[in-house]
Amino acid sequence: MxxxxxALTAVLLAGCGGGGHGGASGVSARGQTPRPxxxxxxxxxxxxxxxxxxxxxxxLPGFRHSPKHPQETQRExxxxxxxxxxxxxAGSGTTVSGALAEQDSGSFRVQRDVLDFAxxxxxxxxxxxxxxxxxxAVIRSKRVRDCxxxxxxxxxxxQSHGGAALKQVSIQAGTPPAPGTTGSxxxxxxxxxxxxxxxxxxxxxxxxFVIGPARITLVSSGAVRPFPAEIQQRLFAVLLxxxxxxxx
Numbered sequence: 643m644x645x646x647x648x649a650l651t652a653v654l655l656a657g658c659g660g661g662g663h664g665g666a667s668g669v670s671a672r673g674q675t676p677r678p679x680x681x682x683x684x685x686x687x688x689x690x691x692x693x694x695x696x697x698x699x700x701x702l703p704g705f706r707h708s709p710k711h712p713q714e715t716q717r718e719x720x721x722x723x724x725x726x727x728x729x730x731x732a733g734s735g736t737t738v739s740g741a742l743a744e745q746d747s748g749s750f751r752v753q754r755d756v757l758d759f760a761x762x763x764x765x766x767x768x769x770x771x772x773x774x775x776x777x778x779a780v781i782r783s784k785r786v787r788d789c790x791x792x793x794x795x796x797x798x799x800x801q802s803h804g805g806a807a808l809k810q811v812s813i814q815a816g817t818p819p820a821p822g823t824t825g826s827x828x829x830x831x832x833x834x835x836x837x838x839x840x841x842x843x844x845x846x847x848x849x850x851f852v853i854g855p856a857r858i859t860l861v862s863s864g865a866v867r868p869f870p871a872e873i874q875q876r877l878f879a880v881l882l883x884x885x886x887x888x889x890x
Contacts, residue, residue: 688743692765705750728789758865809834
């Protein structure tokens with residue numbers, strides 16, 4: 643159940659990115675060079691780009707693929723609206739970012755004894771590179787991280803967790819290397835809990851970058867242990883290479 647809640651993070655992160663707090667275009671991570679303005683895309687071209695970039699079963703041998711993410715409950719939908727207002731996103735019950743196209747890979751999951759790993763990707767194409775750069779600035783803001791941490795705490799308080807005692811969610815931020823892009827972002831979400839006197843944690847990593855009008859996001863999660871770093875790095879590199887190859 644906890645991992646099902648965290649599986650919603652990519653969708654919610656996209657929604658909070660389109661609000662209008664944050665900077666103008668040209669946002670750049672240190673050591674990264676913004677690419678020139680990309681030509682406008684049609685919706686068909688944006689969807690084709692998303693299909694070309696997103697993860698596929700061939701990228702994750704041994705993982706079981708589920709094409710759909712868990713649906714939000716009515717309570718979670720209300721909390722999502724609170725999250726969007728907290729983060730400064732305008733609009734209620736609509737696609738906040740107004741993206742030209744959004745498509746995800748579905749979830750890929752593998753379970754090994756008590757370990758449980760899942761990963762997915764999402765591609766969102768905005769109507770212009772300036773909007774995508776503004777999303778990047780918003781996602782990087784401390785305000786959005788704080789709002790998101792409170793959202794997760796509230797959602798998890800209303801769930802049944804088989805006797806596990808939950809602690810406060812924490813979020814750490816970073817900027818993974820993504821050369822040739824406008825800039826990148828990274829979150830490590832940690833949910834500590836205690837069960838039968840044993841201290842454990844759930845981990846969710848949200849890594850992404852913006853290139854032209856597109857934002858590409860990789861979400862990976864692990865129960866007890868973080869998602870394997872070597873697989874995560876390989877998948878991030880795959881998404882980066884595909885996005886750069888199809889961005890022209």
